[in-house]
Amino acid sequence: MPELRKDPVTGRWVIISTDRQKRPNDFRFDRAATIGRDQCPFCPGRESLTPPEVLSYRQHGGSANRPGWDVRVVPNKFPALQVEGTLDREGEGIFDRMNGIGAHEVIIETPDHGRTLASMSEPEIERVLSAYRDRMLDLKQDRRLRHILIFKNHGAAAGATLEHSHSQLIALPIVPDFVREEIEGARRHFAEKERCVFCDILRQELVDRPRVVAENADIVALAPYAPRFAFETWLLPKRHASRFEHAPRHEYENLARLLKLLLQRVDRALERPAYNLIVHTSPFSEDTSEVYHWHLELMPRLTSVAGFEWGTGFYINPTSPEEAARVLRAVKP
Amino acid sequence: MPELRKDPVTGRWVIISTDRQKRPNDFRFDRAATIGRDQCPFCPGRESLTPPEVLSYRQHGGSANRPGWDVRVVPNKFPALQVEGTLDREGEGIFDRMNGIGAHEVIIETPDHGRTLASMSEPEIERVLSAYRDRMLDLKQDRRLRHILIFKNHGAAAGATLEHSHSQLIALPIVPDFVREEIEGARRHFAEKERCVFCDILRQELVDRPRVVAENADIVALAPYAPRFAFETWLLPKRHASRFEHAPRHEYENLARLLKLLLQRVDRALERPAYNLIVHTSPFSEDTSEVYHWHLELMPRLTSVAGFEWGTGFYINPTSPEEAARVLRAVKP
Numbered sequence: 001m002p003e004l005r006k007d008p009v010t011g012r013w014v015i016i017s018t019d020r021q022k023r024p025n026d027f028r029f030d031r032a033a034t035i036g037r038d039q040c041p042f043c044p045g046r047e048s049l050t051p052p053e054v055l056s057y058r059q060h061g062g063s064a065n066r067p068g069w070d071v072r073v074v075p076n077k078f079p080a081l082q083v084e085g086t087l088d089r090e091g092e093g094i095f096d097r098m099n100g101i102g103a104h105e106v107i108i109e110t111p112d113h114g115r116t117l118a119s120m121s122e123p124e125i126e127r128v129l130s131a132y133r134d135r136m137l138d139l140k141q142d143r144r145l146r147h148i149l150i151f152k153n154h155g156a157a158a159g160a161t162l163e164h165s166h167s168q169l170i171a172l173p174i175v176p177d178f179v180r181e182e183i184e185g186a187r188r189h190f191a192e193k194e195r196c197v198f199c200d201i202l203r204q205e206l207v208d209r210p211r212v213v214a215e216n217a218d219i220v221a222l223a224p225y226a227p228r229f230a231f232e233t234w235l236l237p238k239r240h241a242s243r244f245e246h247a248p249r250h251e252y253e254n255l256a257r258l259l260k261l262l263l264q265r266v267d268r269a270l271e272r273p274a275y276n277l278i279v280h281t282s283p284f285s286e287d288t289s290e291v292y293h294w295h296l297e298l299m300p301r302l303t304s305v306a307g308f309e310w311g312t313g314f315y316i317n318p319t320s321p322e323e324a325a326r327v328l329r330a331v332k333p
Numbered sequence: 334m335p336e337l338r339k340d341p342v343t344g345r346w347v348i349i350s351t352d353r354q355k356r357p358n359d360f361r362f363d364r365a366a367t368i369g370r371d372q373c374p375f376c377p378g379r380e381s382l383t384p385p386e387v388l389s390y391r392q393h394g395g396s397a398n399r400p401g402w403d404v405r406v407v408p409n410k411f412p413a414l415q416v417e418g419t420l421d422r423e424g425e426g427i428f429d430r431m432n433g434i435g436a437h438e439v440i441i442e443t444p445d446h447g448r449t450l451a452s453m454s455e456p457e458i459e460r461v462l463s464a465y466r467d468r469m470l471d472l473k474q475d476r477r478l479r480h481i482l483i484f485k486n487h488g489a490a491a492g493a494t495l496e497h498s499h500s501q502l503i504a505l506p507i508v509p510d511f512v513r514e515e516i517e518g519a520r521r522h523f524a525e526k527e528r529c530v531f532c533d534i535l536r537q538e539l540v541d542r543p544r545v546v547a548e549n550a551d552i553v554a555l556a557p558y559a560p561r562f563a564f565e566t567w568l569l570p571k572r573h574a575s576r577f578e579h580a581p582r583h584e585y586e587n588l589a590r591l592l593k594l595l596l597q598r599v600d601r602a603l604e605r606p607a608y609n610l611i612v613h614t615s616p617f618s619e620d621t622s623e624v625y626h627w628h629l630e631l632m633p634r635l636t637s638v639a640g641f642e643w644g645t646g647f648y649i650n651p652t653s654p655e656e657a658a659r660v661l662r663a664v665k666p
Contacts, residue, residue, distance in 0.1 A: 003653075005559035009518040009530050014559045014648045018656065080649045093537045094530075095558045149647070176647040185342040197342050197427075204426045225428045226338035226347045278645060312611060313646055314482070314509040316348045316413045320336075323351065 002081055002100025004174055012177040015100055017080040034156045034163055041077075042108045042164035050074040054105065055134060057127055070124075071131045072108040073169075079104035080170065087144055087173055101144055103171040107131050113164050116154065117277075118263035120165075125256035128167065132279060133252075136245040139171045146285040147175045155274025158301045167277075175283045182280065183292055190291040198293030199240050201225075211321045213328045214261055218254035221262050223321030223328075230303065230319035231270065231328070233262060235296040242292040244281035259296070265331040266300055273300040335414055335433025337507055345510040348433055350413040367489045367496055374410075375441045375497035383407040387438065388467060390460055403457075404464045405441040406502075412437035413503065420477055420506055434477055436504040440464050446497050449487070450610075451596035453498075458589035461500065465612060466585075469578040472504045479618040480508045488607025490634045500610075508616045515613065516621055523624040531626030532573050534558075544654045546661045547594055551587035554595050556654030556661075563636065563652035564603065564661070566595060568629040575625040577614035592629070598664040599633055607634040 002017040035041075041049035044067035052065055055073040062068020075083075081102030089098040109128045110120060117125060132150050139148055152167040153159040160166075175183075189197035205211055205222055213221040213233055222234050235258060237251055247255075266273065281294040303318075335350040368374075374382035377400035385398055388406040395401020408416075414435030422431040442461045443453060450458060465483050472481055485500040486492040493499075508516075522530035538544055538555055546554040546566055555567050568591060570584055580588075599606065614627040636651075 007559040010514045016653050178646040181343045226340040313511040
């Protein structure tokens, strides 16, 4: 059974998930090769290689766990958390723990092994975003859970072990530290000014524009003022709202459009880098409707020499956001 | 001029250091090869390839910037911060910034290109720790500075671009986020219990001992209860003290002894992994003497598939600390 443990100093929760470690005496995890087309469990016709699907979109019908799907969501075969069981929150002296209850799912974004998010059509990307939403709405009903993380690792350097384009979902009984920090920061700003900090950022950025990469009617792509990583880019809805899963249809449409544009520009400017894409949305266990503002964060992985940042969370970024935005704006379509 | 910028949501400071980027149109940083013996600027006889030394220990004499040194400290040739100038703290609307004033130095730990911290003698390791201390005591006198980070990246996978064994020092005019979090957490614990949280951890761990790796008269090597990384290990002084740089001689001796033992066991159990080693000590701009407890954190880099953690600071660890401690305890000398 995986466990959630809390560091007594910082209050940070971590998942200790020893079941994922297949060979107990092999502690080197960096030798996993990326799984390519030949053995891909995400390709149509190989549905039996994954756990049974929890969601699929099938424009042209077809029965569950058979080919014919456009997007398919399945439980992770090597989950970091498990759905069955009780939380059993307990203390061990000074320490706090609970069982690693939660969901760990894979969103298979396309049946086509060769497609990437950047090369999908806008409606196809929108379908992926809808799958994110539908899984969130479903999992929210489980009262043991507090937060849902949706993220995508693209490329081996970003942590993807399967080539076939996919995202992951982790539903947690706690609110992770980095979400907590964002929420607390947004609360402090709101307490002081009665305004959302992200709305304030948007207002200022849309006047001067040195860090705006692109925008459309609903969404702004922005290099943040203090980025941790070179070419880090945020996709923010112009309209204030704390929850990704409640966004109206036209915002998903425009988000899909701007995400495609951004990924294409990143691919062209930076030679198809590996990247992480993370959905930032409100924990569903608390009311953050006034203070928080959902958004996506894209982090191209341009450096492998970030050893220092790895353990400290303190970042040295070699590219200013103004330079990154200028480069991404200048990319010819 | 490098810049320090604060994220308006989380309050996290980052360094934007564009001068380090040598080729303005090449944004891929992952192609830097590790510099080996042939071109090593840290080997004796090549002192002119580094900026002039700020400290050296020379048991057998010899003049500055000439061979004969045992430990040598030089400014980083590609510094993330610069010493000259004024902070010029300023707001840009909602944003906060200051000039990237600070020091960025390299501690060359040994004249011998082939030695590692694990293969040095205990007195040699103690000499490295003394160099850390001496540079801290010197840089603390600069009233513009608030905190000193000392860390070591060992191996290319941990971010080292030079093979020759060395550590780095970054002196900052701000307190980095991860230090702030630790201090705040320790303050909360102290406010509630009138006890240091690290002392409480030690008291509990030294009774049950499932996570104790090794100990001697002054220092305990401990797999923390909620480790972010497989085989993460902390080296804590038994005596409460907030500042590494004020430790008495016998604590450095025993720290050197336990660090050597730990690194040798890690090398043997995990096939000489890359690792990051970080000194956690109090910022010198504030009084944390009752609440904080200095220590070292060792993080072997066993996985390159941590894409998810990279952007989120949320960790999934495949090895329990009890298992890690058991494995490290069982290593035959």
